[in-house]
Amino acid sequence: MTDSNQLVAKVRGLVSNQASILLGVLAVLTIVFTALEPKFFSIATANNILTDWGSVVLIAVGQTFVVISGGIDLSVGAIIGLSGVVSAYFMANILGKTSATPADQAYGPLLLGALVSVAVGAFVGLINAVLINKARIVPFIATLATMGAALGLSVIFSSGMPISGPNDFNLIGALDYNWNPFSVAVIIVALVVAVTGLFLHKSRFGLYTYAIGSNAFAARAAGINVERHITKIYVLSGALSGLAGIYVYMRLGSGSPSSGTGRELDAIAAVVIGGASLMGGIGRMWGTVLGTLILFTVQSGLIMIGVAPDWKKVVVAILIAAAVAAQTLQNKNGRR
Amino acid sequence: MAGEVIYEVKNVSKRYGSVVALDGASLKLHAGEVIGLVGDNGAGKSTLVKVLSGAHKPDGGQIFLDGAERSWDSPRDALEAGIETLYQDSGLAPHLTVSQNVFLGRERVKKGILGWFGFLAKKDMEHEAHRNLEEVGIAVPASNRSVSQLSGGQRQAVAIGRSVAWARKVIILDEPTNHLGARQAGEVLQIIKAAKKKGLGVIFISHTLPHVLEVTDRIVVLRLGRIVKDAPTSEFDGDTLVGTITGTIQTIKVEGD
Numbered sequence: 001m002t003d004s005n006q007l008v009a010k011v012r013g014l015v016s017n018q019a020s021i022l023l024g025v026l027a028v029l030t031i032v033f034t035a036l037e038p039k040f041f042s043i044a045t046a047n048n049i050l051t052d053w054g055s056v057v058l059i060a061v062g063q064t065f066v067v068i069s070g071g072i073d074l075s076v077g078a079i080i081g082l083s084g085v086v087s088a089y090f091m092a093n094i095l096g097k098t099s100a101t102p103a104d105q106a107y108g109p110l111l112l113g114a115l116v117s118v119a120v121g122a123f124v125g126l127i128n129a130v131l132i133n134k135a136r137i138v139p140f141i142a143t144l145a146t147m148g149a150a151l152g153l154s155v156i157f158s159s160g161m162p163i164s165g166p167n168d169f170n171l172i173g174a175l176d177y178n179w180n181p182f183s184v185a186v187i188i189v190a191l192v193v194a195v196t197g198l199f200l201h202k203s204r205f206g207l208y209t210y211a212i213g214s215n216a217f218a219a220r221a222a223g224i225n226v227e228r229h230i231t232k233i234y235v236l237s238g239a240l241s242g243l244a245g246i247y248v249y250m251r252l253g254s255g256s257p258s259s260g261t262g263r264e265l266d267a268i269a270a271v272v273i274g275g276a277s278l279m280g281g282i283g284r285m286w287g288t289v290l291g292t293l294i295l296f297t298v299q300s301g302l303i304m305i306g307v308a309p310d311w312k313k314v315v316v317a318i319l320i321a322a323a324v325a326a327q328t329l330q331n332k333n334g335r336r
Numbered sequence: 337m338a339g340e341v342i343y344e345v346k347n348v349s350k351r352y353g354s355v356v357a358l359d360g361a362s363l364k365l366h367a368g369e370v371i372g373l374v375g376d377n378g379a380g381k382s383t384l385v386k387v388l389s390g391a392h393k394p395d396g397g398q399i400f401l402d403g404a405e406r407s408w409d410s411p412r413d414a415l416e417a418g419i420e421t422l423y424q425d426s427g428l429a430p431h432l433t434v435s436q437n438v439f440l441g442r443e444r445v446k447k448g449i450l451g452w453f454g455f456l457a458k459k460d461m462e463h464e465a466h467r468n469l470e471e472v473g474i475a476v477p478a479s480n481r482s483v484s485q486l487s488g489g490q491r492q493a494v495a496i497g498r499s500v501a502w503a504r505k506v507i508i509l510d511e512p513t514n515h516l517g518a519r520q521a522g523e524v525l526q527i528i529k530a531a532k533k534k535g536l537g538v539i540f541i542s543h544t545l546p547h548v549l550e551v552t553d554r555i556v557v558l559r560l561g562r563i564v565k566d567a568p569t570s571e572f573d574g575d576t577l578v579g580t581i582t583g584t585i586q587t588i589k590v591e592g593d
Contacts, residue, residue, distance in 0.1 A: 198455075199453075199454075202455050202456060202458075203453060203454040203455050203456060204443050204445065204454035204455075204456060205454055207432075207436060207440075207443065207456065210429070210431055210432060211429045211432060211436075211440055213431070214429035214430055214431035214432055215428065215429040215430060217423070218427055218428055218429045218437075218440070219429065219440070219441075220411070221411060221421065221423060221427065222440040222441030222442075223411065223412040223415050223416075223441035223442075224440070224441055225412075281429070281430070281431035282431060
């Protein structure tokens, strides 16, 4: 009797846990798509989904910090394009390495390119922070402005054409198409996500992020330098977007000005599906990781069962709306 | 009754544009003393509180802590000097746990390299937060519950308990009994008495005059930016206090020192 009660309590606990709900959704999606198209359940599909996941989860992780702090960062997609073309230009024209460079000589330049890419992203993040803190522009408008500026600059910088450079495509391919869908690049991304996740949930940096999103006035009264922390958060979001920029570059073998266009929508969708509140103060790193995975499982699945790719954006939009509606209902029921 | 003068402002003034919010106010607070700060809306209470808590710099006048002249550039300065301020209704972050709120801005980090990266000693803080709150007579169910799950009274108790636990010299409470039921307000007044017993100087700002009369040793009445009366609480009853606040009772103005 007691045992069954404990079991019921345990199941209740599991269901109310956001991560288990998201895992459940992921499992159901996988089963449904496999039933509709048996080829869906394969290492190749898993590799596709993971590769897409890698390009968006980084900006979604940055977005998680921003959203928990009560802000929003619309510039993340544009930063992918800008940092991609700038680092491609750097590798091709300054380091003198081109797409003809042998793959085994590409690692050094790629590492330097990654640093440039992250620096470009962090710089845009810093501009966001200045606009928000000094000019007192609300985050939505401030990052909308830098998004436009970054998109424009990346087109000007590249004359609208992709800039190709050195690469090793093996880094982005599955380690073993028979059993291991992960690529070297995805593993690196996963490690970055894990470390930032620890900082969000275990460190002072994360605590202040929640505190500011929860009640900025109380945070300030407790002696927290709110402006400085906001600056750090937007610089982090920019830097992670820059890292996503070099990832996308490695995927394409070139820096393309439009390579991140619209990705901010994916990032916001992933964060919201993961259970974060756009009002601030609520959100989990696990939620964002699984939210991104769900997003691309849906997108891959739809394409594989024959839905036209143009429907992707519509589906993302529906997912955002559904996730926010679910949150609102949950809050009405007195749960958070 | 009370100990030495710990906190003092002399002749402080503050104007916002052409509006004089505070006009040569002087105030002495002793250790182990509770001062009630009362006045109508616009009398200058919140301006005086902001000057005392370091949120605003006065245009003129001096501030002394333990006899030494000080100047606050930010609330953080005052906080570090031992002055805790609790603003009305906004002292806590609702999404954080009780212990996270108690330690907010003063987190304990882990030892070694993890601490260098700012990783938090969560368990330590949970235990200590619980103990700190119990010390001032607050029994909070669990320090790892989020504050939004507490009742309004429990929330306020946690907020004040935090201030009392951390304050080393002075604690400023801005309308701490607002929106509370009678029993909960009574608990808050109990905590104020505990703070007094700890030897802290307490500045209690409230519109609820019976609470002021119950818990304070001295009452300071502000009107139109000036301190019009500063006298032991025993000299007031409900009627004379209201009269002094509204100005229907004439007060003798004492100019400067």
